Amino acid sequence: MDITFMLEILPQFLSVLPITLLIIVVSTICGFLLSVLVVAIRIKKVRLLNPIMGMYISFTRSTPILLQLFLIYYGLPVVLALMGIHINDMNPTTASIITLIIYNGAYMSEVVRPAYLAVERGQHEAADSLGFSPFKKLYRIIIPQVAPIALPGLGNAIIYLIHDTSLIFAIGVVDIMGLANIIISSNYGMNQIEIYLLIAIIYWIVSMLSEQMIKYLERRKQRLPYNGSTKEVA
Amino acid sequence: MFMEVSTHKMLLLKNLQISFNDEQVLKGINLTVNKGDVVTLIGPSGTGKTTLLRCINYLEKPDDGEITLGDVHLDYKSIRKKDILKIRRKTAMVFQQYNLFKHKTVIENVMEAQMVVQKKSKKAAYEKSMEELEKVGLIDKINAYPSQLSGGQQQRVSIARALAVEPEVILFDEPTSALDPELVGEVLKVIEAVAKSGITIVLVTHEMSFAQNISTKVVFMDKGKIVEEGTPTEIFNQSSNERTREFLNQFYTRKN
Numbered sequence: 001m002d003i004t005f006m007l008e009i010l011p012q013f014l015s016v017l018p019i020t021l022l023i024i025v026v027s028t029i030c031g032f033l034l035s036v037l038v039v040a041i042r043i044k045k046v047r048l049l050n051p052i053m054g055m056y057i058s059f060t061r062s063t064p065i066l067l068q069l070f071l072i073y074y075g076l077p078v079v080l081a082l083m084g085i086h087i088n089d090m091n092p093t094t095a096s097i098i099t100l101i102i103y104n105g106a107y108m109s110e111v112v113r114p115a116y117l118a119v120e121r122g123q124h125e126a127a128d129s130l131g132f133s134p135f136k137k138l139y140r141i142i143i144p145q146v147a148p149i150a151l152p153g154l155g156n157a158i159i160y161l162i163h164d165t166s167l168i169f170a171i172g173v174v175d176i177m178g179l180a181n182i183i184i185s186s187n188y189g190m191n192q193i194e195i196y197l198l199i200a201i202i203y204w205i206v207s208m209l210s211e212q213m214i215k216y217l218e219r220r221k222q223r224l225p226y227n228g229s230t231k232e233v234a
Numbered sequence: 235m236f237m238e239v240s241t242h243k244m245l246l247l248k249n250l251q252i253s254f255n256d257e258q259v260l261k262g263i264n265l266t267v268n269k270g271d272v273v274t275l276i277g278p279s280g281t282g283k284t285t286l287l288r289c290i291n292y293l294e295k296p297d298d299g300e301i302t303l304g305d306v307h308l309d310y311k312s313i314r315k316k317d318i319l320k321i322r323r324k325t326a327m328v329f330q331q332y333n334l335f336k337h338k339t340v341i342e343n344v345m346e347a348q349m350v351v352q353k354k355s356k357k358a359a360y361e362k363s364m365e366e367l368e369k370v371g372l373i374d375k376i377n378a379y380p381s382q383l384s385g386g387q388q389q390r391v392s393i394a395r396a397l398a399v400e401p402e403v404i405l406f407d408e409p410t411s412a413l414d415p416e417l418v419g420e421v422l423k424v425i426e427a428v429a430k431s432g433i434t435i436v437l438v439t440h441e442m443s444f445a446q447n448i449s450t451k452v453v454f455m456d457k458g459k460i461v462e463e464g465t466p467t468e469i470f471n472q473s474s475n476e477r478t479r480e481f482l483n484q485f486y487t488r489k490n
């Protein structure tokens with residue numbers, strides 16, 4: 001084990017950390033917003049769109065994300081060309097972000113939807129009966145009860161997302177994993193263990209930090225002395 | 235001083251109809267409630283009593299009919315979103331299952347609608363809430379969460395929450411039927427005090443002797459229609475209507 005080597009290459013990894021973090025943050029936020037939209041469509045049972053969302057979720061959750069990544073990277077330009085939009089070079093980073101947003105939109109919607117449905121009808125009706133506007137009801141009564149139920153599941157989704165980014169090197173994104181492969185091949189396969197160990201530690205730290213962030217949000221939101229039943233979420 | 239004889243109409247329903255899945259549940263309800271009235275709806279299970287209360291509060295959308303509530307008159311066929319809020323802000327519902335906001339303390343539950351719907355200041359809402367919570371005897375529980383209270387206490391909070399928005403009509407749907415028997419009394423006592431304070435009430439209950447005591451008018455419903463209405467004495471003691479008597483007899487035999 002060559003610790004000095006690990007320390008030597010560390011700055012290189014830190015230099016690609018921002019792009020990895022950017023991909024994670026953008027995919028998390030946009031994926032979450034997409035999931036809210038999907039949940040709204042499914043709960044309101046919007047005609048036409050509702051069955052499409054069902055198919056989207058089913059497809060996304062039952063195919064490997066690596067395959068989806070290839071489909072977007074190689075397939076999307078073809079589909080767009082059929083629609084008359086020609087992009088010569090699909091940027092791998094863009095393709096990765098699109099894939100992760102689509103994947104997370106589906107995954108997170110399956111966290112948000114049961115959380116929303118777990119809030120009893122009586123809570124809606126109490127607010128309605130007092131004359132809350134739909135927005136005020138959502139904002140003051142429903143979301144504060146959905147959030148503590150959904151947060152642990154969303155936290156898991158973010159951790160999975162972080163781990164899923166380790167696949168995007170496959171279409172040529174030079175993130176942490178991509179850089180690791182470049183260094184290993186230019187190093188004729190030497191010090192492989194050190195490199196993998198180093199990036200494992202980086203993933204660990206990034207995951208831990210996001211976990212702490214979610215925990216912080218949970219503590220802030222969860223001031224209700226629920227009997228514990230709401231803490232366990234699928 | 236003259237005692238004001240109140241004949242001022244507070245709530246008027248005309249030909250209210252509603253169906254669920256092609257089955258007509260309310261078949262043209264006409265009802266007049268005067269200001270300060272305590273109107274009790276009684277009748278067999280599945281008759282549409284709850285549905286009628288929910289229609290008044292617009293938790294269900296009637297298919298047809300008209301409602302006059304204070305100075306608002308609406309035709310259900312041409313109702314707009316704005317009207318819905320108007321109606322809801324003039325009525326308050328006390329639910330069988332209390333439905334307190336679970337994430338809010340007792341005082342917050344009572345303050346919430348005052349601040350969010352009525353746009354009162356926090357201070358004004360707090361003071362009004364304390365006043366109402368005092369009436370229902372829960373001043374010592376203001377910082378408790380609903381899950382820390384007994385059913386009877388929760389129902390008293392929900393009554394305070396309804397009173398706090400000063401609705402023109404309060405609707406009670408079997409407010410004691412989810413309670414353990416030993417907790418029924420404390421809630422009935424609070425409702426009785428509300429009734430005596432002159433607030434207009436429409437109440438659904440199976441507590442017949444309570445209905446007899448506090449009602450100014452009793453309405454007997456069966457199969458989605460009003461069969462008979464009158465003073466408690468007229469309905470409970472003097473009714474010559476066969477269905478009313480059958481229901482009441484059956485009720486008392488079941489009870490005893």
Ligand SMILES: Nc1ncnc2c1ncn2[C@@H]1O[C@H](COP(=O)(O)OP(=O)(O)OP(=O)(O)O)[C@@H](O)[C@H]1O
Nearest residue numbers: 254255259277278279280281282283284285286408
């Ligand atoms: N949302 C709904 N969807 C379908 N059917 C409904 C709905 N609400 C009520 N009903 C039906 O309408 C009828 C009247 O129900 P309602 O709850 O108003 O009766 P009720 O007089 O309050 O009875 P109970 O004394 O048992 O409370 C019942 O047959 C019920 O199944």
Ligand SMILES: [Mg+2]
Nearest residue numbers: 283284285408
């Ligand atoms: Mg009922």
